[in-house]
Amino acid sequence: MRGALAILAKDLRIEWRTRESLASVFVLGVLLVIVLAVAHDPTSEAAPALVPAVMWVSFVFTGIVGIQRGFLLERENDCLAGLLSAPLDPADIYAGKLAANVVLLAVTQAVVVPLAGIFLHADLWPVLPGLLVVLLLGNVGFAALATLFGALAARTRARETLMPVLLLPLLVPLLIGAVQATQAVLAGGLGAAREAVAVLIAFDVIFAVAGWLLFAYVVRD
């Protein structure tokens, strides 16, 4: 537990000093929302219906780039080897990295979500509590898988292309659940999306536990 907190603090400190992932995530998030909105070219009546899809697709692609950036940093100067030689359980490394990625992804969401709302004329303030629940559930599930596969892909030969290729098909249930739950929240309330929220919770639990158990096999030398 203390090991995980130390890794979280280390990752956040690196990020705060370089602001490299944050900057790229910010710009890419803005760009993706703009590109998706322009490509759809919706009428003002149809625009709010696009918010859930635009928001989550921008989030997923921005998140992949942000998390990949973090693991490629770890490759330089063999930092990961140093981490592994520290007296830490690999599961603690996973937990720390997961927490750091959740923070990074929350920043991504803080950029992408309001922008999607503004550009596509959806008033998000009144539904904020329900929306925050869905955003957090989607964030944790995405981070759970992306942390495992970011570490995995960073250590393969074709690392830049492999991470999105491996991650995207596995993320489809999360994407469906998150988009449907967000739609329900925008239409009135979380109550209508009980099944979608259940999918999100199951996704979070299953892959957080799987990542926690399997991470040792990914980083072991």
Add this chain to the structure above:
Amino acid sequence: MRRVLPPLVCVSMLAALWLVFMAVPTEREMGIVQRIFYFHVASAWVAFLGFFLVAGASVVYLWNGTRAADRLAEAAAEVGVLFCTLVLITGPIWARPVWGVWWTWDPRLTMTVILWAIYASYLMLRAFGGEDEAVRRYAAVLGIVGVLDIPLIRVSVRLLRGIHPSVITRNEGGSGLVDPWMRAGLGVSSLALLLLAAWLIALRTRTARLAEEVVALRREALARGGEAA
């Protein structure tokens, strides 16, 4: 295995072809195109079995590191993707005349194409990840995560709109396989494809083992050559 499987595959495949094209009656509403169903559904079952075999072999490989388990996982993934591809080819051939479109985002179609993508990415990892022991471990991790994803995909795609017929599970009011010949056709064609898959997996694991032996021998020969010079 290598002796028994080929004749079994031949016999069952001929029996399946005879049943599907000669014995089974033509479906009343869909007509002749419905006969593709016997291969479509059987391929889907075999593909699913292949994917679960990947996960099982992956668990064994992470557990004790036996190379045979790793080779089995790889062979099962290749054969699973092959049969999943057959499902995705035979489905649209049937859907075009019956539904009027090649593809729709129905739950079952969505699920099949996502599974295909997961295991195609598994083969990508195998092909482009590198050659060493680490990549075999990564593939095993992906094989396990992929099968954990299946129930989630199954539940989540139900949130989409659906039109796919469920012939086997829902059997009301004249739909479903009413004719005993139809049931025989599905049973025998499933058996034929299952045996074919087993044969392909046996051949594929053997090829992988031989390839590993060749690499080992070449390394040994190089080492000896180095000593001589």
